[in-house]
Amino acid sequence: MSIDYTQKIPNNVNLADDRTLQRALEQWQPNFIQWWDDVGPEGSTNYDVYLRTATSVDPQGWAVFDYVKMRDYRWGIFLNPADANRQIQFGDHKGEKAWQDVPGEHRANLRRIIVTQGDTEPASVEQQRHLGLTAPSLYDLRNLFQVNVEEGRHLWAMVYLLQRFFGRDGREEAGALLERTSGDVNNPRILGAFNEKTPDWLAFFMFTYFTDRDGKFQLAALAESAFDPLARTTKFMLTEEAHHMFVGESGVSRVIQRTAQVMNELKTDDPKKIREAGAIDLGTIQRYLNFHYSVTIDLFGADQSSNAATFYSSGLKGRYEEGKRSDDHVLKGQTYKVLEVKDGQLVEKDVPMLNALNEVLRDDFIKDSVAGVGRWNRVLEKAAIATRLVVPHKAFNRKIGALAGIRMSPEGRVVSEEEWKANEGRWLPSDEDRAFVASLMGRVVEPGRFANWIAPPAMGINKQPVDFEYVRFG
Ligand SMILES: [Fe+2]
Numbered sequence: 001m002s003i004d005y006t007q008k009i010p011n012n013v014n015l016a017d018d019r020t021l022q023r024a025l026e027q028w029q030p031n032f033i034q035w036w037d038d039v040g041p042e043g044s045t046n047y048d049v050y051l052r053t054a055t056s057v058d059p060q061g062w063a064v065f066d067y068v069k070m071r072d073y074r075w076g077i078f079l080n081p082a083d084a085n086r087q088i089q090f091g092d093h094k095g096e097k098a099w100q101d102v103p104g105e106h107r108a109n110l111r112r113i114i115v116t117q118g119d120t121e122p123a124s125v126e127q128q129r130h131l132g133l134t135a136p137s138l139y140d141l142r143n144l145f146q147v148n149v150e151e152g153r154h155l156w157a158m159v160y161l162l163q164r165f166f167g168r169d170g171r172e173e174a175g176a177l178l179e180r181t182s183g184d185v186n187n188p189r190i191l192g193a194f195n196e197k198t199p200d201w202l203a204f205f206m207f208t209y210f211t212d213r214d215g216k217f218q219l220a221a222l223a224e225s226a227f228d229p230l231a232r233t234t235k236f237m238l239t240e241e242a243h244h245m246f247v248g249e250s251g252v253s254r255v256i257q258r259t260a261q262v263m264n265e266l267k268t269d270d271p272k273k274i275r276e277a278g279a280i281d282l283g284t285i286q287r288y289l290n291f292h293y294s295v296t297i298d299l300f301g302a303d304q305s306s307n308a309a310t311f312y313s314s315g316l317k318g319r320y321e322e323g324k325r326s327d328d329h330v331l332k333g334q335t336y337k338v339l340e341v342k343d344g345q346l347v348e349k350d351v352p353m354l355n356a357l358n359e360v361l362r363d364d365f366i367k368d369s370v371a372g373v374g375r376w377n378r379v380l381e382k383a384a385i386a387t388r389l390v391v392p393h394k395a396f397n398r399k400i401g402a403l404a405g406i407r408m409s410p411e412g413r414v415v416s417e418e419e420w421k422a423n424e425g426r427w428l429p430s431d432e433d434r435a436f437v438a439s440l441m442g443r444v445v446e447p448g449r450f451a452n453w454i455a456p457p458a459m460g461i462n463k464q465p466v467d468f469e470y471v472r473f474g
């Protein structure tokens with residue numbers, strides 16, 4: 001399954017055999033480059049960046065590393081190999097052959113699923129476009145750019161599906177994906193978290209840890225789809241997503257490591273003194289975590305959703321690791337616990353599982369997120385610091401679902417509006433926190449040097465040394 005790079009659009013789907021599709025994609029390509037130039041990484045046009053590019057979709061040796069100008073990155077269409085005998089694993093069509101085309105009755109829903117996923121990809125590039133100006137090191141700058149080009153590639157993945165399988169509607173949707181803009185009042189991105197700002201590098205690391213992980217769970221659920229081309233393309237996207245979460249987890253970990261070092265040097269846990277020494281106090285890190293976690297779990301949607309039931313039963317979207325579950329994969333008559341507020345208390349109630357599949361995916365995400373927070377705490381443990389980071393209760397700061405608008409402490413206690421107001425600045429990043437973090441952001445571009453607020457990584461990229469020249473400025 002090697003990728004043909006002799007084509008204008010690199011691909012492993014024999015694009016040259018489908019002239020109509022090839023022409024449609026070649027018409028979209030310059031618009032994509034224009035979008036990249038307009039709202040992609042600011043001021044980066046002449047940089048040579050040490051990037052990896054996919055050479056094949058095989059698990060071994062799928063990437064080569066070399067200096068690339070980002071606008072010349074070979075974005076293309078890469079699907080995992082087809083399995084001619086693949087069967088549908090869940091829902092009402094369980095046991096039937098997977099679909100190679102879109103059944104008419106599922107066309108509207110599938111299009112909506114693909115457009116919603118596709119919309120998040122360019123959105124994050126837009127959200128991150130100014131970060132290169134304040135990179136804490138060349139190593140981090142390169143990682144940011146790698147994430148950005150791969151999100152661009154993920155957009156290509158969804159645009160391929162739209163153009164290949166959805167005719168004129170698909171072409172229109174592919175165009176609209178380049179027209180909506182993150183945070184734009186008139187034409188925003190579809191999902192809330194993708195219209196938030198990513199104003200500084202702590203926010204970027206939290207975003208890639210939590211919000212790219214939402215991507216992992218959504219893609220994993222779509223990788224189960226009865227619509228085989230969607231399953232195959234999301235499977236390959238998942239291999240790229242792993243790096244994004246690594247950037248987030250290791251980034252936050254290095255921030256904590258540096259903070260712990262300053263705390264031990266100064267023998268203090270006073271946030272003021274830690275800030276004066278140019279490190280980020282643990283309280284601020286916790287508040288950033290609270291914000292990004294709560295905004296991200298909203299992305300899974302309403303706790304009860306008839307759409308979620310339809311998507312599952314009709315085979316469009318499965319559960320995370322569907323194949324590893326031992327139930328009947330149909331889920332009729334089963335129940336799941338969701339939360340609601342009754343008489344000022346959070347209570348659990350049983351609802352039909354099919355309607356609660358957003359909540360099931362959210363809970364899988366939560367388990368996965370908590371594991372990494374545990375790894376961050378080990379950095380503190382090693383440094384003999386008693387403070388621990390925790391994820392807030394899943395009802396905290398929610399804007400979507402039954403818990404939206406209910407005032408809740410991070411521990412999951414229902415609080416009054418007054419108590420919320422009095423504590424908001426301790427629970428979520430305040431303007432002052434954000435201004436402080438912003439004040440630390442300065443550009444460090446000398447190979448091997450790192451900003452004062454973050455520790456160097458344990459090793460470089462692709463076995464290169466940490467002081468490697470990861471970006472060359474033209
Ligand atoms: Fe992505």
Ligand SMILES: [Fe+2]
Nearest residue numbers: 212215241244
């Ligand atoms: Fe990602």
